[in-house]
Amino acid sequence: MLRSIGKRVLQTLIVLFCVSLMIFVLLRIIPGDAITTMMGEHANADTIARLTKEMNLDKPFYVQFITYLKDICTGNFGTSYTLNKPVTELLAAAFPNTVKLAVMAAVIAWVIGMVCGIIAAVKKDGILDRLFMGFSLLGVSVPVFMVAMVLQYFIAYKLHWVDISGVKSWTGFILPAIALGWNSAGSIARLTRSTLVEVLQEDYIDTAKAKGLGRGGVIILHGLRNAMLPVITMMALQISSLLSGAVISETIFSINGIGRLAVDAISRRDIPLLQGTVLFTTVIVIVGNLIADCLYTVLDPRIRKGA
Amino acid sequence: MKKREHLENTAEQEALAAQLGESDTFIDKMKRMAADNKLAVFSAFVILFFLLLAVCAPLLTPYSFEDQDLLSRLSAPSAKHLLGTDELGRDVLTRLLYGARVSLAVGIIPTIASMVIGVLLGMISGYVGGIVDAVIMRLADVVLSFPSLLLAMVIMYTLGDGITSIFIALAITSWAGVARVIRSETLTLRETEYVEAARSMGVKDFTIILRHVFPNCIPSLIVLFTLDVPSAILSESALSFLGIGVQLPNSSWGLMVNMGRTYLYNAPWLSLVPSAAIMLVVLAFNFLGDGLRDVLDPHLKNS
Amino acid sequence: MDEMLLEIKHLKSYFFTRKGISPAVDDVSLQVPKGKIVGIVGESGCGKSMTAKSVMDLLKYPGRVADGEILLEGRDLTKLSEKEKRKVRGEDISMIFQEPMTSLNPVVKVGKQVREAILNHQKMDKAEAKKRVIEVFRQVGISEPEKRYECYPHELSGGLRQRVMIAMAMVCRPKLMIADEPTTALDVTIEAQILKLIKNLCDTTGMSCLLISHNLGVIAQMCDYVYVMYAGKVVEQGDVFTLFDHPQHPYTKGLLASIIHLDELPERLSTIPGVVPNLMHLPEGCAFCSRCSEAMECCKIKKPELHDLGDGHVIRCFLPAEREAAHE
Numbered sequence: 001m002l003r004s005i006g007k008r009v010l011q012t013l014i015v016l017f018c019v020s021l022m023i024f025v026l027l028r029i030i031p032g033d034a035i036t037t038m039m040g041e042h043a044n045a046d047t048i049a050r051l052t053k054e055m056n057l058d059k060p061f062y063v064q065f066i067t068y069l070k071d072i073c074t075g076n077f078g079t080s081y082t083l084n085k086p087v088t089e090l091l092a093a094a095f096p097n098t099v100k101l102a103v104m105a106a107v108i109a110w111v112i113g114m115v116c117g118i119i120a121a122v123k124k125d126g127i128l129d130r131l132f133m134g135f136s137l138l139g140v141s142v143p144v145f146m147v148a149m150v151l152q153y154f155i156a157y158k159l160h161w162v163d164i165s166g167v168k169s170w171t172g173f174i175l176p177a178i179a180l181g182w183n184s185a186g187s188i189a190r191l192t193r194s195t196l197v198e199v200l201q202e203d204y205i206d207t208a209k210a211k212g213l214g215r216g217g218v219i220i221l222h223g224l225r226n227a228m229l230p231v232i233t234m235m236a237l238q239i240s241s242l243l244s245g246a247v248i249s250e251t252i253f254s255i256n257g258i259g260r261l262a263v264d265a266i267s268r269r270d271i272p273l274l275q276g277t278v279l280f281t282t283v284i285v286i287v288g289n290l291i292a293d294c295l296y297t298v299l300d301p302r303i304r305k306g307a
Numbered sequence: 308m309k310k311r312e313h314l315e316n317t318a319e320q321e322a323l324a325a326q327l328g329e330s331d332t333f334i335d336k337m338k339r340m341a342a343d344n345k346l347a348v349f350s351a352f353v354i355l356f357f358l359l360l361a362v363c364a365p366l367l368t369p370y371s372f373e374d375q376d377l378l379s380r381l382s383a384p385s386a387k388h389l390l391g392t393d394e395l396g397r398d399v400l401t402r403l404l405y406g407a408r409v410s411l412a413v414g415i416i417p418t419i420a421s422m423v424i425g426v427l428l429g430m431i432s433g434y435v436g437g438i439v440d441a442v443i444m445r446l447a448d449v450v451l452s453f454p455s456l457l458l459a460m461v462i463m464y465t466l467g468d469g470i471t472s473i474f475i476a477l478a479i480t481s482w483a484g485v486a487r488v489i490r491s492e493t494l495t496l497r498e499t500e501y502v503e504a505a506r507s508m509g510v511k512d513f514t515i516i517l518r519h520v521f522p523n524c525i526p527s528l529i530v531l532f533t534l535d536v537p538s539a540i541l542s543e544s545a546l547s548f549l550g551i552g553v554q555l556p557n558s559s560w561g562l563m564v565n566m567g568r569t570y571l572y573n574a575p576w577l578s579l580v581p582s583a584a585i586m587l588v589v590l591a592f593n594f595l596g597d598g599l600r601d602v603l604d605p606h607l608k609n610s
Numbered sequence: 611m612d613e614m615l616l617e618i619k620h621l622k623s624y625f626f627t628r629k630g631i632s633p634a635v636d637d638v639s640l641q642v643p644k645g646k647i648v649g650i651v652g653e654s655g656c657g658k659s660m661t662a663k664s665v666m667d668l669l670k671y672p673g674r675v676a677d678g679e680i681l682l683e684g685r686d687l688t689k690l691s692e693k694e695k696r697k698v699r700g701e702d703i704s705m706i707f708q709e710p711m712t713s714l715n716p717v718v719k720v721g722k723q724v725r726e727a728i729l730n731h732q733k734m735d736k737a738e739a740k741k742r743v744i745e746v747f748r749q750v751g752i753s754e755p756e757k758r759y760e761c762y763p764h765e766l767s768g769g770l771r772q773r774v775m776i777a778m779a780m781v782c783r784p785k786l787m788i789a790d791e792p793t794t795a796l797d798v799t800i801e802a803q804i805l806k807l808i809k810n811l812c813d814t815t816g817m818s819c820l821l822i823s824h825n826l827g828v829i830a831q832m833c834d835y836v837y838v839m840y841a842g843k844v845v846e847q848g849d850v851f852t853l854f855d856h857p858q859h860p861y862t863k864g865l866l867a868s869i870i871h872l873d874e875l876p877e878r879l880s881t882i883p884g885v886v887p888n889l890m891h892l893p894e895g896c897a898f899c900s901r902c903s904e905a906m907e908c909c910k911i912k913k914p915e916l917h918d919l920g921d922g923h924v925i926r927c928f929l930p931a932e933r934e935a936a937h938e
Contacts, residue, residue, distance in 0.1 A: 023461065
C-alpha cells in the first residue's frame with residue numbers, strides 16, 4: 001500500500017510541475033507586449049524599460065521559468081501589478097472567505113444530496129423518488145448566477161432576511177453557499193440514487209436478506225457501504241467545480257474571495273495575480289484529489305491489496 | 308402493490324427481453340424510449356425548437372440586434388416589444404434569438420471538437436497502454452486539475468477575445484473528461500473475448516479499434532454529448548457573465564444576464580428571461596440524456 | 611411415512627410484466643421430509659430457482675408469490691408478516707446461492723458477515739459470536755479459521771467462499787437448507803468436496819436439504835427424492851433410484867439419455883429436439899408436446915394432470931393412462 005501511495009504522490013508532483021509550466025506558458029505567449037497591454041495609455045519608453053528589467057522579461061524563456069519555479073517554492077508569488085501588494089498577502093486575505101463559502105456549500109450540498117439520493121433509491125419509482133429527482137435535475141440545470149440572482153432578489157432584497165452582499169457576519173455566507181452548492185447537491189443526489197439502486201440489485205443483498213436482516217440493516221450495512229465509493233469520487237471531483245462556481249458566487253455577492261481576485265486579475269491584465277490565484281486553486285484541487293484517492297484506497301479493500 | 312404490477316424501468320425490461328430471447332436493436336431501444344419516456348421525447352423537440360429559433364432568428368423579428376430606440380429604454384414586455392427592451396432600447400426578444408445562435412453554437416461545436424479529441428486520445432490510451440497511456444493520462448490530469456472556469460479564463464486571456472477563442476477554450480476544458488471515460492471503456496473492451504479472438508486471428512489493431520472498440524463506445528458518447536453540451540452552454544454563459552466571453556455588440560444569453568444585472572431591481576426581466584432560456588435548454592438536454600441513458604445503459608458512473 | 615418438514619402446496623409464482631404475466635412457477639407441489647435431501651432438477655428457466663426463492667420470499671419484483679401454501683412444520687410461511695418472515699430466514703430456513711463471489715459483500719470481512727447471521731437472531735456478545743463463527747468454520751472444513759475470519763471475499767478461492775456461505779447458512783442451526791446450484795460455479799474437484807460436506811452436515815445434524823441443480827450427476831449423488839421440472843410445472847417425481855432406473859416421462863428419459871457414458875461412446879450424441887417454449891406464449895396442451903417423441907393427439911389439446919404410478923412415483927403425462935387403457 002505504501003508503494004501505491006508513493007506512486008500516486010510522484011504522479012501528483014509531475015502534474016503539479018506540468019500545471020505550473022502550463023500556467024507560465026499560457027500567460028506569457030500573449031500576442032503583443034505584456035507591459036504595453038497592461039499599462040495601456042500610460043506607457044512611455046522609460047517606464048517600459050524599467051518594468052521590463054524589473055520583471056525579468058528581457059531574460060531568455062527558460063531562465064524566467066526557473067526563476068518562477070524557485071520563487072514559487074519559496075512562497076514568493078510575486079507582486080500584483082495593479083494592487084502593488086505581494087500576491088501571497090492578497091491570497092491570504094481572500095482565502096479564508098473562499099474556504100468558508102466552499103465548505104458551507106459542500107456540507108449543504110453533500111448532506112442534502114446524499115439524503116435525497118438515499119430516500120429516492122429506497123422509495124424507487126414512488127412520489128418521493130420523482131420529487132427528489134426532479135429537484136436534482138433542476139439543481140444540475142440552473143446556472144449558478146441565476147440561482148444567486150433569484151436568491152438575492154427575493155430573499156435579500158424583497159424579504160430582507162439577510163444582507164444583499166458582503167459578509168459582515170456568517171449569515172452573509174448562506175445565500176452564496178446555497179447558490180454554490182445547489183448544483184453539487186443535484187449531482188450527488190442523482191449519483192447516490194443510481195449507485196444505490198444498482199447495488200441493491202446485487203447478489204450479496206439477497207444473502208443479507210436470507211440471513212434475516214431487516215430492510216434498514218440491508219440498506220445501511222450492505223447497500224451504502226458499497227454505494228458510497230463512487231459518490232466519494234464525485235465529491236472529490238466537485239472540489240474543482242465548487243471553486244469554479246465560487247468565482248461567480250463571490251462576484252455576485254461581492255465577497256472578497258479568491259474567485260473574485262482571479263476575475264479582477266483578468267480584467268486588469270495583472271499577470272502575477274492571475275498566475276498566483278490560478279496556481280493556488282489548482283494546487284487545492286490536486287491535493288484534494290490526492291486525499292480522495294487515498295481515502296478510496298482505505299475504504300475499498302479490493303484496491304488496498306492490489307487485487 | 309398496485310403500482311408495481313408493471314415494469315417501469317426500461318433497463319429491467321431489457322433484461323427481461325434478453326431472458327425471453329427477443330432481439331433488442333438500437334431502433335428497438337429508441338422506440339422503447341419513445342414509448343416509456345415522454346419527457347425525453349418532449350425535450351428532444353424542445354431542443355429542436357430552440358435550434359430552429361436560432362437558425363431562423365432574422366426571419367422572426369423585425370428588429371436587428373443592434374437597433375437602439377433610446378426613447379423606449381427599459382420598457383416592460385408589451386405588444387411592440389414582446390419581451391421588453393434593454394437599457395439601450397434594444398428589443399430583448401431579438402437579442403434573445405440572436406443570442407440563441409451564439410449560445411447554442413458554443414454549446415455544440417466545442418463539444419463535438421472535444422469529443423473527437425477525447426475519443427481519439429482515449430481509445431489510443433486505453434488500447435495501447437504503457438508509456439503512451441501514462442503520458443495521455445497525465446495530460447488529462449493536468450487539464451482536470453484546473454477548475455474549468457479558471458482554465459477557460461486563462462485560455463481566453465491568452466487567445467484574446469472572440470468567438471473562436473471561446474470555442475477553443477471550451478474544447479480544451481472538456482476533452483479530458485471524454486478521454487477518461489472512453490479510455491476506461493476501451494480497457495474493458497480490450498479484455499473481451501471477441502477482441503481477444505480477433506487478435507488471435509491476426510486482425511490489425513487499427514481495424515480492431517475501428518470495428519470492435521469504437522462502435523461499443525457510441526452509446527456512452529451519445530449520453531456524454533447530451534451532458535457536455537449543457538455544460539458548455541453553462542460555461543459560456545458564466546464566462547460572458549463575468550465579461551470575459553462574448554463581447555458587445557454581439558449577443559449571447561450569458562452576456563444578456565450580465566448586462567441586466569445592474570437593473571435587476573427595476574427591470575428584472577432583462578436578466579431573468581435569458582437565464583430562463585439557458586435553464587430550459589439545459590434541462591431539455593438533461594432529460595434527453597437521462598432518457599437515452601436509461602435505454603442505452605452505458606455504464607457511466609460519473610454523472 | 612416420513613414426517614414432513616416442508617410442504618409446498620399448489621405454489622404459483624408469477625412475473626407480472628408490462629407485456630403480460632409469465633407463470634414461472636405454475637401450480638407446483640412438493641414435500642421435504644425431515645432429515646432427507648430432496649432435489650429439483652430441470653433446465654434453465656424451468657422455475658426451480660423461483661420455487662426455492664419463493665419459499666423464503668426472496669423474489670425480486672416484478673416476480674411474486676401469487677397463490678399457494680408453503681408449510682414449514684405446519685406453519686404457512688406465505689401468511690407471515692415481514693418481521694416474522696425475517697425471523698424464519700437464516701434461523702429456520704437458510705439458503706446458499708450459486709455464485710459465491712457475488713453473494714458475499716466485497717467490502718466486509720467474511721467473518722463479520724457470518725457473525726452478522728448469528729447476531730440477527732440471537733442475543734450474544736460479539737466475542738462469543740466470533741467464537742461460534744470460528745467453530746462453524748472448522749465444522750465446514752475451512753483451514754486456519756481464525757485467519758480466514760479476517761479475510762475479504764476476494765482473498766479466498768471459490769471453494770473457500772462457498773464454504774463460508776455454507777457456514778453462514780449453518781450457523782443458526784436451521785431445520786432446512788436450500789442450496790440453489792451450489793456447485794455450478796466451482797471446479798469439478800472442489801464440487802465433489804462441497805457436495806460431500808453438505809451431505810455430511812445433513813447426516814450429522816439431521817438437517818434437511820432442498821437441492822436445486824441442472825446437473826443430473828449431482829442430483830443422483832446427493833438426493834433421496836427428486837422432482838423434475840419443465841416450463842414451470844413438475845413433470846415427474848420419485849425416489850432417486852426409481853427415477854434414474856425407470857424414468858417414465860419422455861422429458862426425463864430425454865435428459866437421462868443425453869448424459870454421455872464414457873465407457874459406451876455413441877456414434878451421435880442424443881439430444882431433445884426443439885427449444886423450451888416462451889412462458890408467456892405456452893401452447894394449448896402439454897408444454898413438452900412439440901418436443902416429445904411419444905406425443906399423442908390428446909397432448910396437443912389438453913394439459914396433462916399428475917398421474918400416480920405408486921410408491922411415490924408420479925408423472926404429469928397422458929401416457930400411463932393410455933397404456934392402462936391399452937392393457938384392458
